[in-house]
C-alpha cells in the first residue's frame with residue numbers, strides 16, 4: 001500500500017521547487033524525507049571538503065517510510081553543467097606519479113588524490129536511480145539532496161565520520177581498497193593505520209576509548225579495511241569541536257593533515273565542492289555525520305562522478321586509475 005503522506009509531501013516539494021533530502025542510514029530500512037521549512041529542530045546539512053561552504057535543509061517534522069513502500073516518480077529540474085576538462089587516464093596517472101615522488105621527497109606520508117568523471121545525462125530517472133542505490137548498498141548511507149537551481153547530489157557512502165547518541169561518540173577508520181579475490185598488502189594496511197592513528201589521537205582524553213579492528217568490509221564491489229572507534233563523553237563535551245578536528249580525516253585528505261590539505265588544493269586541479277566533505281543529520285536525540293563519497297552531482301546534460309584514492313610512497317599510478325574507475329561503478333551501476 002502506498003504511504004500517501006510521505007509521497008504527497010515529496011510531491012509538494014517537487015511541485016513547489018523546494019529543497020529536499022531523502023536519506024536512508026546504513027543497515028536501516030527507513031527513508032527519511034526532509035523538506036526545507038527553515039525551522040531549527042531537525043537538519044540535514046552538506047559541508048564542503050575545504051569547509052568554505054555549508055548548506056542545510058531544516059524540517060520541523062521529517063517524515064519516514066519503509067524503503068519497500070517507496071514508489072515515486074517525477075522529473076526534477078537540474079541546472080546545466082559548466083564546461084570542465086575531466087582528467088584523462090594519462091593526465092591522472094601523471095598526477096599520481098608526481099604525488100608519489102613528492103611523498104618520497106617530503107614529510108608527506110599519504111595524500112588522497114581524486115578526480116571528476118563526467119558522463120552524459122541521458123534523462124536519467126533520479127528516483128529509480130535512488131531506489132537502485134538503496135537496493136545495491138544496504139550498508140551505506142544512501143542520500144539524494146535536491147536544492148533546486150543550486151545543486152543535486154546522489155550517493156551511497158560507506159563511511160561514518162562521527163556520531164553522537166547520548167554520551168557515546170563513534171567513528172570508523174575506513175581506508176584501503178581491494179577486489180574480493182585479492183589479498184591485503186602492507187600498502188593498504190599502512191594507509192589504513194594512518195587513519196586509525198589520527199582518529200585515536202583526536203579521541204584521546206575522552207573516556208572509555210574502544211578500538212575494534214581492522215576488519216574487512218564490503219562496499220559495493222570492493223573490500224575496505226575498517227576499524228570501529230568509540231568513546232564516552234561528559235556533558236560539557238563539544239561535538240562541533242571534535243568534528244572540526246576530525247574533518248577532513250586522512251581517509252579523504254592525508255597525513256600530515258595540513259600539508260596534505262594544501263597539496264590537494266594546489267595540485268588536484270579542480271574544486272571538490274561537497275565531495276569528501278560531509279553530510280550531517282542533526283536531530284534532537286542524535287547527530288550523525290557521514291563522509292560524502294561514492295557520490296555524484298547531477299546536471300541537466302551531464303553527471304559528475306567524484307572518485308579518489310589514498311596515495312602513499314608505494315602506490316602504482318595504473319592501479320590508482322583502475323581503482324577510481326571501479327569506484328565510479330557505485331553510481332554508474334545504479335544509474336537508470
Ligand SMILES: C=C(O[C@@H]1C=C(C(=O)O)C=C[C@H]1O)C(=O)O
Pocket residue numbers: 112114159174175176177224251252293294306307308309310311327
Ligand atoms: C576517496 C575515496 O574513498 C576513500 C579512499 C579509500 C582508499 O584509498 O582505499 C577507501 C575508502 C575511502 O576512505 C572515494 O571513494 O572517492
